Amino acid sequence: MARSSHQNILKHLLLQPAKISHHGWVPAADVYELQAGWMIKVELAGIRPQDLTVTLDGDILRVVGRRRDWVAHETRGCRSLEISYERFERRFDLAGVPDGSRILTEYRDGMLLVKVLPA
Amino acid sequence: MADTITLPLLPLKNSVLFPFALMPLAVGRPQSLAALEAASKGEEKLIATFTQRNPEVDDPQLADLSHFGTKAVIRRMARADGGAQALVQGLERIELVGLDLSAAYPTATVRSAPLPTDTGPEVEALQRELIELAAGIQDLIQGEPRIDFAELAGQLDDPGQMVYLLASMVGLEPAKAMALLEAPTRLEAMRLLHEELVREKQVAEVRQKINKQASSEMNKEQREYLLRQQLRAINEELGEKSPEQAEVVQLRQRFDEIKLPEDVRKEAERELKRLESTPAAAPDFQVTRGHLELLLELPWSEMTTDNLDLTAARVVLDEDHYGLTDIKERILEHLAVMKLNPEANAPILCFVGPPGVGKTSLGQSISRALGRKFERFSLGGLHDEAELRGHRRTYVGAMPGRVLQALRRAHVKNPLLMLDEIDKLGSDYRGDPASALLEILDPAQNSTFRDNYLDLPFDLSKVFFITTANTIDTIPRPLLDRMELIRLSGYSDEEKLEIAKRYLLTRRRKDAGLAPEQLVIPDATLLAIIRRYTRESGVRELERTLGRLARKVALRIAQGDASHVTLLPTDLKPFLGSERFFQESARKTLPAGVATGLAWTETGGDVLYVEAVLLPENDHGERFMLTGQLGRVMQESAKAARSYIVSHFAALGIEPSMGGVHVHVPAGAIPKDGPSAGVTMATALASLYSGLPVRNDTAMTGEITLTGMVLPVGGIKEKVLAARRAGLKCVILPRENARDIGELTEEVQQSMRFEYAERIEDVLAVAIPQLAERLAAVPAQ
Numbered sequence: 001m002a003r004s005s006h007q008n009i010l011k012h013l014l015l016q017p018a019k020i021s022h023h024g025w026v027p028a029a030d031v032y033e034l035q036a037g038w039m040i041k042v043e044l045a046g047i048r049p050q051d052l053t054v055t056l057d058g059d060i061l062r063v064v065g066r067r068r069d070w071v072a073h074e075t076r077g078c079r080s081l082e083i084s085y086e087r088f089e090r091r092f093d094l095a096g097v098p099d100g101s102r103i104l105t106e107y108r109d110g111m112l113l114v115k116v117l118p119a
Numbered sequence: 120m121a122d123t124i125t126l127p128l129l130p131l132k133n134s135v136l137f138p139f140a141l142m143p144l145a146v147g148r149p150q151s152l153a154a155l156e157a158a159s160k161g162e163e164k165l166i167a168t169f170t171q172r173n174p175e176v177d178d179p180q181l182a183d184l185s186h187f188g189t190k191a192v193i194r195r196m197a198r199a200d201g202g203a204q205a206l207v208q209g210l211e212r213i214e215l216v217g218l219d220l221s222a223a224y225p226t227a228t229v230r231s232a233p234l235p236t237d238t239g240p241e242v243e244a245l246q247r248e249l250i251e252l253a254a255g256i257q258d259l260i261q262g263e264p265r266i267d268f269a270e271l272a273g274q275l276d277d278p279g280q281m282v283y284l285l286a287s288m289v290g291l292e293p294a295k296a297m298a299l300l301e302a303p304t305r306l307e308a309m310r311l312l313h314e315e316l317v318r319e320k321q322v323a324e325v326r327q328k329i330n331k332q333a334s335s336e337m338n339k340e341q342r343e344y345l346l347r348q349q350l351r352a353i354n355e356e357l358g359e360k361s362p363e364q365a366e367v368v369q370l371r372q373r374f375d376e377i378k379l380p381e382d383v384r385k386e387a388e389r390e391l392k393r394l395e396s397t398p399a400a401a402p403d404f405q406v407t408r409g410h411l412e413l414l415l416e417l418p419w420s421e422m423t424t425d426n427l428d429l430t431a432a433r434v435v436l437d438e439d440h441y442g443l444t445d446i447k448e449r450i451l452e453h454l455a456v457m458k459l460n461p462e463a464n465a466p467i468l469c470f471v472g473p474p475g476v477g478k479t480s481l482g483q484s485i486s487r488a489l490g491r492k493f494e495r496f497s498l499g500g501l502h503d504e505a506e507l508r509g510h511r512r513t514y515v516g517a518m519p520g521r522v523l524q525a526l527r528r529a530h531v532k533n534p535l536l537m538l539d540e541i542d543k544l545g546s547d548y549r550g551d552p553a554s555a556l557l558e559i560l561d562p563a564q565n566s567t568f569r570d571n572y573l574d575l576p577f578d579l580s581k582v583f584f585i586t587t588a589n590t591i592d593t594i595p596r597p598l599l600d601r602m603e604l605i606r607l608s609g610y611s612d613e614e615k616l617e618i619a620k621r622y623l624l625t626r627r628r629k630d631a632g633l634a635p636e637q638l639v640i641p642d643a644t645l646l647a648i649i650r651r652y653t654r655e656s657g658v659r660e661l662e663r664t665l666g667r668l669a670r671k672v673a674l675r676i677a678q679g680d681a682s683h684v685t686l687l688p689t690d691l692k693p694f695l696g697s698e699r700f701f702q703e704s705a706r707k708t709l710p711a712g713v714a715t716g717l718a719w720t721e722t723g724g725d726v727l728y729v730e731a732v733l734l735p736e737n738d739h740g741e742r743f744m745l746t747g748q749l750g751r752v753m754q755e756s757a758k759a760a761r762s763y764i765v766s767h768f769a770a771l772g773i774e775p776s777m778g779g780v781h782v783h784v785p786a787g788a789i790p791k792d793g794p795s796a797g798v799t800m801a802t803a804l805a806s807l808y809s810g811l812p813v814r815n816d817t818a819m820t821g822e823i824t825l826t827g828m829v830l831p832v833g834g835i836k837e838k839v840l841a842a843r844r845a846g847l848k849c850v851i852l853p854r855e856n857a858r859d860i861g862e863l864t865e866e867v868q869q870s871m872r873f874e875y876a877e878r879i880e881d882v883l884a885v886a887i888p889q890l891a892e893r894l895a896a897v898p899a900q
Contacts, residue, residue: 025194068162078159081196085164086210 024087037117045110061092126167127154128227132174135296138209140287153224164193234279245309252316259323426490427458439484464562465583472607475657478587486535494525499540504550509572519572533581542588609656631669639685647688651698712807715818716799719834724841734779747784750792760801772893795832797823819851831855
């Protein structure tokens with residue numbers, strides 16, 4: 001991984017998992033190496049599939065989306081709010097992704113799994 | 120409208136939320152709480168923030184809100200009793216389209232209004248400038264975490280974001296923040312921000328400077344303190360005292376050993392204590408030490424015992440100086456008084472006389488006769504009062520005044536202190552040294568003389584002050600009043616001969632390394648040197664000339680050309696060149712209208728001629744013309760003389776003349792003034808009108824009144840000596856000046872004839888013998 005991204009990840013580790021940046025909030029993520037390719041696990045609970053976009057542009061994997069509440073309007077009122085809503089974005093700089101790599105996504109138990117596999 | 124949305128409204132007091140910025144909020148107003156509540160129940164927790172134009176208003180209407188605001192998302196919220204804390208983040212700029220205050224919570228209809236993405240060279244330049252400024256400010260503030268603004272700018276999707284991010288970091292005043300948010304173009308917003316960042320940077324710079332100064336001072340002091348502590352520890356370990364401590368201890372020992380007046384000891388004790396607690400590096404240390412050393416070295420009580428053996432004193436004075444009988448007598452009188460009354464204050468004398476007559480050496484001689492220490496300094500050109508009275512210790516490089524310095528050198532409180540050239544004191548904006556001298560030379564005040572540096576009274580009353588001057592005209596009156604004047608006039612040729620034989624030749628021969636028999640100069644040769652090679656009232660030039668002769672003779676002897684030399688008057692020319700002065704010989708014949716006068720100058724006496732001619736009746740020039748650089752007093756004196764002569768034509772047996780008269784006094788280049796040429800003018804005019812010449816061997820001096828009386832004048836001794844030098848035989852003096860003749864040596868008195876005049880007729884009778892016959896014929900009025 002490129003140095004700056006590595007630093008960014010370190011920052012994310014040291015700060016909070018859902019850091020707020022100018023791109024909206026940032027979900028926490030794990031990055032795994034596969035025999036060939038990568039697997040990224042992003043903590044993204046309560047996201048409707050239609051609100052989620054995953055793109056690969058060269059070595060950059062982008063996970064963009066928004067979290068929308070669906071239950072609060074049924075309550076009397078909110079006492080405390082900690083979950084980040086609205087737009088989020090997370091970028092991963094993956095070194096040496098071959099051209100024509102495929103993306104496989106899976107959304108399970110509030111976690112988004114993204115696999116980047118060579119063609 | 121299709122592109123408008125309706126959101127709960129949160130009016131902001133005193134703050135502006137920028138897009139992309141995070142802001143903590145404390146919400147208390149029921150309306151706002153309700154809006155926040157509604158937003159937190161929303162799907163995306165969105166809320167519209169608008170800043171109130173007037174923070175005092177509690178229920179803002181449309182007009183009370185800024186036109187542009189920010190759509191925000193609630194990131195965190197916690198409710199407490201009666202209020203809520205929230206953290207909101209701006210998302211984008213919005214425009215306020217409508218307001219609904221009728222529902223349970225206020226809502227705003229807004230339209231997205233992102234900052235235009237106008238570009239151009241100026242926008243580009245400003246963008247870079249802003250990044251640099253922000254980086255600069257960050258460097259100055261040195262806060263953590265550090266942000267790489269250039270990288271950040273690259274990561275931003277929207278260049279306008281940069282402006283809002285920076286704006287939210289700077290912390291603008293609400294009015295300025297509002298203006299920035301409402302800026303119609305990106306360029307405008309950047310300009311506003313740039314202005315603010317520049318100011319912010321200046322503030323940061325000043326803050327940093329202040330911080331640095333404070334911390335560097337602190338660091339230096341701490342460092343020095345630590346080093347000093349270490350040094351002390353090492354010294355203690357070695358059983359040694361630090362050098363400066365040792366110095367203080369030494370100073371204290373010296374103070375314990377000497378006798379000091381009580382108040383001085385008190386002051387010294389106080390300063391010693393202070394010195395012990397002052398670090399040696401402090402500037403005060405050196406100042407205080409210098410002052411203490413002065414206290415130690417000043418002669419507070421040390422005195423020499425005066426040698427009051429009058430016979431011995433007379434011997435010493437005679438040894439050192441030839442002649443000056445009168446002055447020696449005056450000095451011995453003072454010694455006699457000191458012998459009879461030891462408590463009397465030392466006298467303050469002022470020697471006045473031309474250069475080279477031995478004023479300074481006379482002072483030395485007196486100190487030798489008395490057995491006092493001799494110190495001298497020159498006041499010539501001194502123009503700073505502090506030179507005499509010292510600088511206050513607060514000044515860098517402050518020193519005690521010259522008087523105290525001299526006493527410090529003398530080591531006794533009763534030296535003979537010679538202040539040379541008191542007539543050449545200057546004065547300027549730094550004060551008037553003459554006024555300082557008033558205190559120093561006043562026996563009533565100088566027992567408690569206070570030098571600025573010493574800052575303690577010092578007793579100068581036992582100091583024997585002698586001042587010297589060439590003239591008393593430039594000495595301020597009050598100063599003159601404090602001193603006893605002793606005039607040293609010029610020497611006669613005979614006196615010079617004696618001085619040359621006794622002192623000058625011996626000294627110069629010794630300087631040249633010659634034995635007495637190797638250079639013999641007979642009296643006749645010495646006189647020739649005095650008369651033809653030097654013309655002065657003192658003997659400096661004479662001594663130099665003798666030195667030159669001695670060196671030339673030394674050259675001959677060293678070359679082996681001769682073993683000894685005896686100089687005859689005829690030998691002088693090869694040694695000294697042509698005669699430099701011709702003996703002032705009296706003019707051989709005087710035409711009618713010329714009379715010989717005598718003048719006194721600072722350097723001795725001189726002979727001068729008054730010339731008068733009759734102008735023809737048809738001449739239309741001035742009736743009475745006076746030339747020769749005559750001063751006002753002299754001109755008036757000439758007019759009085761003429762008026763007297765003209766009004767007494769009949770009595771003098773003179774035919775009245777209608778023509779004008781021109782009177783000239785050579786040499787024309789030398790300014791002359793004073794009344795003492797009055798009788799000479801009258802005599803010249805009487806001679807002119809009568810056509811009878813004045814005797815050519817007679818000179819005259821005296822002031823004339825309009826009624827023909829002759830009044831006494833000064834400088835008789837110098838004038839007579841000048842007349843004698845010129846080869847004149849007779850001098851006519853005012854009767855009252857007869858007593859001054861006693862000043863002259865016996866020899867001079869013998870060689871000259873003196874006539875005393877009470878009236879101008881007495882003068883004329885002597886000066887114009889033929890007129891005397893006529894006067895005798897005419898009965899006196």
